[in-house]
Amino acid sequence: MNKNNKRRLFKFAIATLLGSAIINPLLGKNSLIAQAATDIPVLAGDAIGWDENSATYEFSETEAGSDIYTLTTTITDSGRYQLIKKGVNPHQRFNAEGYDPANSNAWDYVVSFGVDDFAILYPGTITIKVYNPDGSESSPAGDYRFTVDYDAASFPLSGTSAYIAVGDALDGWGDPNQNIAANRLTSIGGFDGRYMALTRAFSANEFKIYIYKTWLGGFGFDMFNTAKSTAGTAIEKAIGSDNVKVKVAGNYQVVVDMVAKQIFFHNAGSTYKTVTKYDGTTVIDKEMAVDGLTYEPCYIRRANKRFAGWYTDSELTIAYEPGLLTADLTLYGKYVESQDTTLVFYDPNHAISSGDVYLYTWDGDGRQVTGEWPGAAMANYGHGYYSWFFPSTHLPENVIFNNGLPDAANVKTADIVxxxxxxxxxxVTETWSAVSEVHHKATLFGIQILNHTATCDATGSALNLNSADWNDTLRNQYDLVESDVKTYLKTAVANPNGDLLAQAMARYDYIVKKYGTVMFENFLDRTIPPSGAPLVSNSDTNNIPIISLLGVVALISLAGFKLLSKKRRYS
Structure with a gap:
């Protein structure tokens, strides 16, 4: 079989495999007829009762065949709620952990507590949508989840919250002390529901924060920021538990901050200044700056944007310096539009790892895009070249590269912005640089060249290369490369001391020039230098797996899929 026929057969086989992998699932899914859900959701809770047959709180399908079920109702009292199955007793519940805050304007003012319960933190008129309540893989609504949206008239959120302080520092631990309405936290006006507070006398004893009428929550000392509390020295962690222990009896104010995800303990009567934050001309947050404490602005996330600092002028020229405020303050956030980005880590000396490298990432609000420590394994292409693809919605601000091993065996970089x-x-240089996406993809093919020519004799005195491997395998992989990458490879710089792509081009040019196009086809259609290009060193090529270009594409796809599956968003 000649070379052209081999290439056609190779491409036909790949196209057939890809076609069957893509088309068959689509045919199977689209051939199914959407049916109404077997289990119909009913809203239940401490404030509205637990009737599984309630017509008032029964959901109805938004549109026939949509498999999306909707309920609009007015919540007069915040607290614990559940989604239960209509007509089923003992109750069966829909998973409360399916709440989707990213696509709800209720945001974190709805909180899931395990698989059964969720709390609605403020009263108001809400619309709850349950997608695919049966959890069917063929549902047109996608994966099971539910959203909660307040109507416009309910904003700003305010009133009595679902949080309550309970413990011997107040009125005791036992039932029914979690039902004492006087110990519930209420909103502080002017901050759009961000702060909930309780001011009262506390005895020298212990307490925690729970959800009203339940023992859900149990937020203790680890949630308290004593450094940003005017009475921070008056509390400590109780021995043997996470309870908050009040050391000195007195009048205090407990404040829950829903944006910072922290709790503060202030002296009663503490005063504050108001900080208004903008992104351009849009108000994005109002924050309390307590008098007598150094004010450090809380991080505010903006969709599809990277945060780059707070400024005191709208032109973003005067950076804010933390300090004591003597008056209300206006701050302007610097935000840069995010783009889909492939992050590359280049470790040619294998200082971090000779195998996999793990990527740990986080933002100013603690979001961990690639999971808990040590993060996720990056795509490994050999030669110390690793990558991870981030969609614009999940571009992190800080990274650590590490070898993924536990405890003392872990080798890592410093915290990197x-x-x-x-x-x-x-x-090697501990510096950042920028390359285009097409350069990255060209580098992946360049690594294939380096791998397939690892036995090349740098002196040129012996021919240790397999021409069939070059003309068939490597050429077939090249045929699958995108057209813009092919164009880029044709004129890419050749330099044995450059980056991996430049090294690969130097070796390619040398081989084609040294041994001729009859034996080694110039399939990149490059202009070969008259004297040939010097070879790169063959060091660091032993035991490097030869990854086909399909494998490379698969690794990139898997990396992206893993990321998106963790933080899926729905329109």
């Missing part, structure tokens, strides 16, 4: 506009971190 991901520089804006850069996407390649070089471990």
């Amino acid at each position: 991901w520089e804006l506009g850069k996407n390649v971190y070089n471990q």
Whole structure:
């Protein structure tokens, strides 16, 4: 079989495999007829009762065949709620952990507590939508989840919250002390529901924060920020538990901050200044700056944007310096539009790992895009070249590269701020640089060239290369490369001391020039230098797996899929 026929057969086989992998599932899914859900949701809760047959709180399908069920109702009292199955007793519940805050304007003012319960933190008129209540894989509504949206008239959120302080520092631990309405936290006006507070006398004893009429929550000392509390020295962690222990009896104010996800303990009567924050001309937050405490602005996330600092002028030229405020303050956030980005980690000396490298990421509000420590394994292409694809919605601000091993065996970089506009971190120089997506993809093919020519004799005195491997395998992989990458490879710089792509081009040019196009086809259609290009060193090529380009594409796809499956968003 000649070379052209081999290439056609190779491409036909790949196209057939890809076609069957893509088309068959689509045919199977689209051939199914959407049916009404077997289990109809009913809203139940401490404030509205637990009737599984309630017509008032029964959901109805938004549109026939949509498999989306909707209920609009007015919540007059915040607290614990459940989604239960219509007509089923003993109750069976829909998973409360399916709450989707990213696509709800209730945001974190609805909180899930395990699989059964969720709390609605403020009263108001809400619309709850349950998608695919049966959890069917063929549902047109996608995965099971539910959203909660307040109507416009319910904003700003205010009133009595679902949080209550309970313990011997107040009125005791036992039932029914979690039902004492006087100990519930209420909103502080002017902050759109961000702060909930309780001011009263506390005895020298212990307490926690719960959900009204339940023992859900149990937020203790670890949630309290004593450094930003005017009475922080008056409390400590109780021995043997996470209870908050009040050391000195007195009048205090407990404040829950829903944006910072912290609780403060102030002296009763503490005063504050108001900080208004903008993104351009849009107000994005109002924050309390307590008098007598150094004010450090709380991080505010903006969709599809990277945060780059707070400024006191709208032109973003005067950076805010933390300090005591003597008057209300206006701050302007610097936000940069995010783009889909491939992050590259280059560690040619294997300082972090000779195998997999793990990527740990986080933002100013604690969001961990690639999971808990040590993060997720990056795609490994050999030669110390690793990558991870981030969609614009999940672009983190800080990174650590590490070997993924536990405890003392873990080797890692320092905490690294991901520089804006850069996407390649070089471990040798500890610096950031930027390459285009087409350069990255060209590098992946360049690595294939380096792998397939690992036995090349740098002196040129012996021919140790397999021409069939070059003309068939490598050429077939090249045929699958995107057209813009092919164009880029044709004129890419060749330099044995450059980056991996430049090294690969130097070796390619040398081989084609040294042994001729009859034996080694110039399938990149490059202009070969008259004297040939010097070879790169063959060091660091032993035991490097030869990854086909399909494998490379699969690794990139898997990395992206894993990321999106953790933080899926729905329109």
